[in-house]
Amino acid sequence: MSGDHEHPANHAHVAPPELPDSVDVYDTTLRDGSQQEGLSLTVDDKLRVAEQLDHLGVQYIEGGWPGANPKDAEFFRRAAAGDLHLHHATLVAFGSTRKAGGRAETDPVMADMLAAGTDVVCLVAKSAAWHVTETLRTSLSEALDMVADSVGYLVAQGKRVFLDAEHFFDGYGDDQAFSRDVLRAAAGAGAEVLVLCDTNGGSLPFEVERVVGEIRELFPSTGIGCHFHNDSGCAVANSLMAVRMGATQVQGCINGYGERTGNADLTSAIPDLSLKMGVATIDRERLPLLTSVSHHIAEVVNIAPDPHQPFVGASAFAHKAGLHTSAIARSRDAYEHVDPDSIGNGTRFVVSEMAGRSTIALKAEQMGLALDGPALTTVVDQLKELEHRGYHFEVADGSLELLMRAATGWKQAFFGLESHRVITELREDGNFVTEATVKVLVGDNRVIATAEGNGPVNALDAAMRQAIGGVYPKLSLVHLTDYKVRVLDTSRGTAAVTRVLIDSTDGDRTWTTIGVSENVIEASWSALADSLVFGLLHVGEPEQNPAL
Ligand SMILES: [Zn+2]
Structure with missing residues (x-):
């Protein structure tokens, strides 16, 4: 239905250009990714995810849609107020073009985007004629004016503007x-x-090849980006094809989060581009952070990581005993498509569970701990045992450090627990009240303290502060910021166990501690005790290696 005659090559094949040396990685987990069913992020969660993405070294982080969502507006407010320190990434605010018939200067959505205070904004515009007439219910010429006005206005306000051409691939096929x-x-x-x-996510790589090739020829001096959803299972493949045809910005989400079947998974697109196509994405020395960042963000958003995820999944380089194992031991690339260390994962022999001794030694070194041979062996053995029981130290650096210290013979001397008791009561007025009593030894003193809270962790935390806060006044700087519980599956044939993660901060440093038990209170207590001990050890110390 197009009356258009100027397209360069409707049928002819457009040859791929030289591959770009590098592309920009644009993460939209905080906007498009949070459309995933079951994924709901608080502002604090969003700040944590952004920190991790920055740590990984992506070029752009889309923080949200300030004009559509008060939570996103608050995220940008807090980011600007200093709650987010980005070392690598540029924060982007997302929004739509001005309303039909209106003016950019007085459009509230535009105003909210500007108020977000970012240098870069990403504007979404309808680029399928059918959507303009049917859902926007305006004329095609007004739709073009909306784009030109909105982009022009934001550029005049000093913003760098990216345009998300919504439904582009479907629209291009149509008009x-x-x-x-x-x-x-x-x-x-x-x-x-x-x-x-590719808003509906139905495109296939050979269509992407043709369309991106044609568009790149039409706009030789403007950057081309791509944004694929995974409805046909091709989001990553399509992204790679788009880069092959000249795209220099790849949008997607960490772990492939996103509505329906998700967005292009950056944990695949990044290593595919960097390791296989020779196109630089994030800094090469940051690539080994990919697995830990992927898992850390999975914990923050409280969605269990997929063990079968390419590159970063726990099973991505797992080999069962037998023929493979001996072949792998001889030559690691016999059954591995890339070196697992290159993206921070590791070869895993499922039967013999070989934990990486050198990784642990390196980790200890990073924490400023010197582990000798026997201590290292103790840690390796304990990690194996504890991970088997459901611990997951990758995201619980606080507990890992305490475990490593303990292997050197260190014992925390801040307090000793004699006992604790937690009672939850449904009162006549319909309120649940939780009360905790702790009996602890602080030096030679035996202290008993009781406190109420809105739940067991809160009540235990309050009671502990009452009991030892007088002796350790700096404990008042330590706050618990998050508490997550996950019931681990029972596929091992044992009873279900509960994994508790507690995030804490002293205002400068944040740390995560872990507890695992069949009893949720026991798991919570052990994560809480680790959090307090870690806090008492470190409060006031500058964080090591803040940038890496
Ligand atoms: Zn999208």
């Missing part, structure tokens, strides 16, 4: 002239990157 005109309107008004979005 090429209009879809191209949208990109022209944006580029003409100063957009820096034209992002071709």
Whole structure:
């Protein structure tokens, strides 16, 4: 239905250009990714995820849609107020073009985007003619004016503007002239990157090859980006193809989060581009952080990591005993498509559970601990045993450090627990009240303290502070910021166990501690005790290696 005659090559194959030396990685976990069913992020969670993405070294972090969502507006407020320190990434605010018939200058969505205070904004615009007439219910020419006005206005306000061309691939198949005109309107008004979005996620790599090739030829001096959803199972493949055809910005989500079947999984796209295509993405020395960042973010968003996830999954380089194991021992690339160390994962022999001794030694070194041979052996053995019981130290550095210290003979002397008791009572007025009593030894003193709380962890924490806060006044600087519980599956044939993770901060440093037990109170107590001990050990110390 297009009356258009100017397209360069409707049928001819557009040859791939030289591969770009590098592409920018644009993570939209905090906006598009949080559309995933069951994924709900508090503002604190969003700040934690952004920190991790920055730690990984992505170029852009889309923080949210401040005009559509008060939580996202608060995220940008807190980020600007100093609650988020980015070392590598540029924060991006997302929003839509001005309303039909309105003016950019007075559009509230535009105002909210500007108020977010970011240098870069990403504007979404309808680029499928059908969507303009059917869902926007306006004319095609007004839709183009909306794009040009909005981009031009934001550029005039000093913003760098990326344009998300929504439904681009579907629209281009339907009415090429209009879809191209949208990109022209944006580029003409100063957009820096034209992002071709496969909003319904149904495109296939050979279609992407043709469309991106054609668009890249039409816009040789404007950046081309890509944004794929995974409905046809091709989001990563499509992203790689788009880069092969000249795209220099790859949008996606960590762990492939996103609505329906998710967005392009950056934990695959990044190593595919960097290791296999020779296209630089994040800094090469940060690539080994990929697995730990993937798992850390999975914990923050409280979705169990998928063991079968390519590159970063726990099973990605797992080999069962037998033929493989001996072959792998001889030559690691016999059954591994990349070196697992390159993305921070590790070869795992499922039967003999070989834990990485050198990784642990390195980790201890990072924490400023010197582990000798026997201590290292103790830690390796304990980790094996504890991970088998459901511990997961990758995300619980606080507890890991205490475990390593203990292996050197260190014993915490801040307090000794004699006993604790937690009572939860449903009172006549319908309120649940939890009360905890702790009996602890602090030096030679035996202290008994009782406190109420809104739950067992809160009550135990309050009672402990009453009991030992007088002796350790710096404990008042330590706050628990998050508490997560996961019931681990019972596939091992034992009873279900509960894993508790507690995040704590002293204002500068944050740390995570872990407890695992069949009893949720016991698991909570052990995570809490670790948190307090870690806090007492470190409060006031500057954090080591803040940038890495
Ligand atoms: Zn999307």
